[in-house]
Amino acid sequence: MMHNSINDDHTVNETGHHLLEPRLWVERHADFLYTYASARLNDDEQCRDLVQDTFLAALQKVESFRGDASERTWLTAILKYKVIDVYRKRSGAFAAKDEYGTADDEIEFFDPDNHHWKREHWPAVFGVEDKDPLQNKEFLATLQQCLKRLPPLWMSVFSLKHLDDEGTEMICQQMKISPANFWVIIHRAKVNLRSCLQKNWI
Known part of the structure; x- marks a missing residue:
């Protein structure tokens, strides 16, 4: 199967579907994902942990990846919901009254x-x-x-x-x-x- 590298950030096959390359995730996406998390959480250690958790969660969900979006978009979506979980935990003690x-x-x-x-x-x-x-x-x-x-x-x-x-x-x-x-x-x-x-x- 022929692979084509695009924008150095993802790979697609001849049908135009994006492919995952987990061995390159850290190199390609770690800095981007960390910046995304740090803009929202202001906690360096937690942001690093969330990026690692995102990669682990993504590895467990590889079978569900359909290739409609780039791997960066897919990884960011996973991270986003982890950030929302942090929001919920942080604000759980504060009812909007x-x-x-x-x-x-x-x-x-x-x-x-x-x-x-x-x-x-x-x-x-x-x-x-x-x-x-x-x-x-x-x-x-x-x-x-x-x-x-x-x-x-x-x-x-x-x-x-x-x-x-x-x-x-x-x-x-x-x-x-x-x-x-x-x-x-x-x-x-x-x-x-x-x-x-x-x-x-x-």
Whole structure:
């Protein structure tokens, strides 16, 4: 069977299906997966453990790999759910109750209809708008420190929404919160992150 190497990151056969090459996973994907985890967890040792756990879990699931996506995409999906498990454990002690406030008291900053900043309260320019700020290492380091200051549940919900672009329904289901509490948490996380970033980045 003829193999074709593509982008040095995965291999496909003549039918266009991606193939797995476990012996090359560490070399090809360890750094990428570690960066993915560290942007969400702020715990170097735990991130390294999760990457190792991802490789082990993937080896156990090799038979289920259909080849529709690249091995990096497949490995990242496995890691993503391990990160979500960490989120659930970290935030398990924090129920989304009244202490999170109500959406009404955030009306000064956010439009209640679309949940975005009101024009007069738009955050100041961060100085990284010329490219994706999450690709700016200095900005990402500051964002990570600010995220770390949030309550565990807030950090988990915000990361799933804005780092992983997950849908509200999925987040509510995974984190066991109501849609109303989801928006309250997102609002309060944004206010806190805005303040932290303006103090530590701008």
